[in-house]
Amino acid sequence: MQELTTVETVHEEGSWLFTVRNQYGEQEEVILVPCDDATEQGSTSSRPAADDGVAAWINRCTHEAQRFDTGRGVPMRDGQLICPRHGSMFDACSGHCDNGDAAGTTLPSVDITVSADNTVYLTDDDTTFLHEGSSDGDDDGPDSTSHISL
Template sequence: MARAELTTVETVHDERSWLFTVADDYGNEEEVILLPCEESVEAWVNTCPHEFQRFDRGMGAAMRDGQVICPKHGSMFDTCSGDCDNGEAAGTTLVDVGLAVDDGTVYLDDEDYVFRHEGGIDDTDDGPSSTSHLSF
């Protein structure tokens, strides 16, 4: 699958997280978050492996001291390694997604996924779903 341009390292560091949606070979969609890691970024499936809670629900992921925080139990995962050593998720690791970074631009570079769109699974720019022809 072709590399897809996502955003910039600078944007991820400024916003603290960046959410996008991918699909696998069967069309199943998955949310992925980009998180700052030292001078670069890492990509993780947007789900706590303990109880499958989304880290970023469309408003950014909660972060503290280089760790992303599970909104349900407060377990914290290292943004660089994906490892958790505390709380109810201790001993688990986030599922990684392949990236490439060229000259500050971040690309999805994972043969298992194709880029769908920025934002969460339910975030699309398809316009209003109403079929009403009323105008005000």
């Protein structure tokens, strides 16, 4: 179990980016995002990626592997992550998309646990924490073709 950050930090900053090594030995970026559909404090969430006000997702859209967070935080509106390239919107708590080019898909989740003191821990057996921030230091934004303005 790896300590990551706090629920408060994720909610104040809007998201929190970190890098892991997956079960195949490859680096992956993971984002923590606020999830307002959380269960009561200290209880276990029924969603595999969400726990007590925070959800963890692989940092890429299911449509064209576009990164949500390019070093400036995850674009979000009304509890949804917005793909900065094509504008598909994913529910922050379930990861499901019901619109745009990614409609019908769900973001890959990463297991986390929130302690009684609101500390977020990485508890996914298929990943190893490497460091906070992006995997490559590339903070260039996407070439947007979206009709949605942020």
